[in-house]
Amino acid sequence: MSTPEIIINDSELVEPPVINPGRRRSEWLMTLSEAWRMGRTRIGVGIFGAIVLLAVVGPWVAPYSPTEFVAPPFSPPDIPKMWLGSDYIGHDVLTRVLYGGRTVILLSLAATVIGLAMGVTLGLITGYARRWIDETVMRILDVVLAFPQIVLTLLFVSILGPKLWLIVLMVGISHAPRIARVTRAATLEVAQRDFVHAAEAFGIARWKILFNEILPSITSPVLVEFGLRLTYSIGLIAALSFLGFGMQPPAADWGLMINENRIGIIIQPWPVFVPVLLIGILTIGTNLIADGLGRALVGIERDTGVG
């Protein structure tokens, strides 16, 4: 039997069609850079960055201690001694504003990360397993979904007491079904691709298929969901503080400040107004980022118009 000549090596003949030679950007990085090209994302990042900077650097530049009594309650601003006046028991408002951002931002981030971890895991499992696991888990999540997020959190916080870890956990849990739905939808599509079947045929463990094969392909929708849920977390955490379930006095916290000082809003509006403004601006910032990511994901290149 004659042996026909062996196939010529392609790669010697023509340079392969290289896109980005040498270096490779993964999907979520591409979504990020796509989003970064939009004005709205940059403004959002600017706003978010400024507020985070304020919260991080604040305590170092604050003129007083947050628990120090510097003036009679509800004193009006006295520049340069007290830029924003004093609050309901005579603390310096500027100092408390500079201290009060950390908790909101940290707790929101923590809650979002917890929600993301749970939601993505559940979404991957239900999207890949399908059949009864999918049905069961998704129906349970529907029940969770039926409760407004704040009601669900309040329910547990009022039973178990206003503990910070509980608030973070509950806000995270209340995010999980929404994140799970998005993840599941993305997983369903990817799980149909042949590279997943190839891994199955090799007999690779299911959890490895979920996290090594499928997850890297769905990072973009997850990233968008992260931005969106962060916005909700900030609102929720601030609301819970306002309701008195978050940080407890005498701690400085924006949500708490609004509650503490609302009785004096007529004579001294600053301790209410400034935290409200900052929380508002912060959510606008995260929302712009989420919006930019979302648009990058669906491929809307221009950031003009309604889309």
Next chain:
Amino acid sequence: METTITEGTGTAPAREAVLSVEGLRIVLDPSGVDIDDDVSLVIHRGEVLGLVGESASGKTTVGTSLLDYQRRGAKIAGGSVEIDGRDVLAMDPATLRSIRGAAISYVPQDSSASLNPALRIGKQLIEILEVHGFGASAADREARLAQMMAEVLLPSDKAFLRRYPHQLSGGQQQRVAIAMAFANRPKVIVLDEPTTALDVTTQAHVLDTVRDLTKSYGVAALYITHDLAVVSSLADRIAVMYAGKVVEVGTRDELFDDGHHPYTRKLLASIPDITGERALRGIPGWAPRPGQRPSGCSFTPRCDWAVDKCREAFPPAEDVSPGHRVRCWRYKEVGAHRVADAIHLRDKSLSARETQEHEVISVRDVTAYYQHKETLHGINAVLSERQCLSLVGESGSGKTTLARCIAGLHPHKIVGDIELAGKPLARDARDRPRATRQSIQYIFQSPYSSLNPRKTIAQILSQPLKVFFDLSRNEMEDRMVKVLEQVALDSSLLSRYPDQLSGGERQRLAIARGLAAEPTVLICDEVTSWLDVSVQAAIIELLAALQRDMGLSMLFVTHNLALVRSISQEVAVMNDGRIVEYGLVDAVLEDPQADYTKKLLSDTPTV
């Protein structure tokens, strides 16, 4: 209607040119890199011009530019497209709209994407007539609609016209798209691979329809394809495109029997030969994409005839004979070689079955279900050691289902026995012992879907190595380099990602991943159906060599009967979930017994 126009394929100069393209140049926007350059074509009344080339040769771009349409990122930078003497490229948008779908129409590759899924087909067909003011009254249009449906051999009753596109088969959808294109009796029609997604039987119908309609209406048709076999029976003249330029144009016979460009000849050699006389020869490498084309003649890196001159400048168009033009510096020398002499004969011993070997895979009375529907009915088949069995059938025949049942990838009910070397196989690959999973490797149809786009080639190849072997890092790397060598890929690719490879390279990589497991059985599921004919030939050569050299048993699933001679010893023809004919390749192809096999054979396009 004029039915007697242009009988035969003679080159009577008296024929009127309907479409003439002159010096067309299309570039990427904004980089200005050429997609197509210096494309000049003429199509006469009632003539079909086949535009043939591999992926990325710019043929579709030429096709859409005839309607002055460019996809995003491309723009027409020069040249003219004249229909009956009017330059399409110079028209204002309103005029352009009025001629699109009327004087010139387009049939896309995927008709399911071109039909509006929310509108009944009758409505869509009437709409195209209304928009262009066809006929004087609604009754005229109704009459034309009935006529159109008859022309494309579809029923024209109310019930059928009230269907939505998704209620039609792929072939029916494509015929509706063709009816739509011919609706306003256009002067020019552009068909962009309209049969690629179709079964051979349906393809034969569609080709017949196109041929009859162009002749009877005197339409000038441009038929774009990567498969010379498809246009061999359809086109009067053929233009071969390579890297954005027309390298040879001539009548069908001139190109097939007396091609003067090395590329034309190589394309011909890559067409599977159903008669089994000719060996399949792939074209190494691939057509370079815009921006990566070498200077001088772009074909130089793949050309056996290349000399220094070829690297310096692109050759001008030369007349071989009136109407037969070629762009090659050495066309005279190439032409002096008779095509017949250049043909490699197939080594017939390859398809002869070696002595009766052990059964490796045996399938006994297997019935499989898709959810609750029975899709395979009592299948019996045997794959012997060191043999290749081809499983041939159209879509829906159950060939892939059978292959997946064997691979343990069929997620629904299976009744009957599938055995590997006498031991029954579990339904689900996960429930099979490691050694079993290792012995059976499956190569998927689409290399675009079977390779994880987020992993490097090293990571992809390491998968089977990690699961089946206990190797050190260095041993692993050596194995990877070895399997890449086996599929003729360079080991420098290890750190690359799949989207940095061409389609053919991806499929080689998928094969390498299978080989890395050191299997005894290789199941190839339509592995070439996503590839150009030239690349297909190279992959078939590779698989045949691997099977022989490594002593693999191979199950080769395909819809293309013409391929089986080049790779297998035995063939099973499947239809409707049953094996209708089973035997040695030469016997089945030379003397088919089942009517279905005979039909498949007659519908398979050949050269």
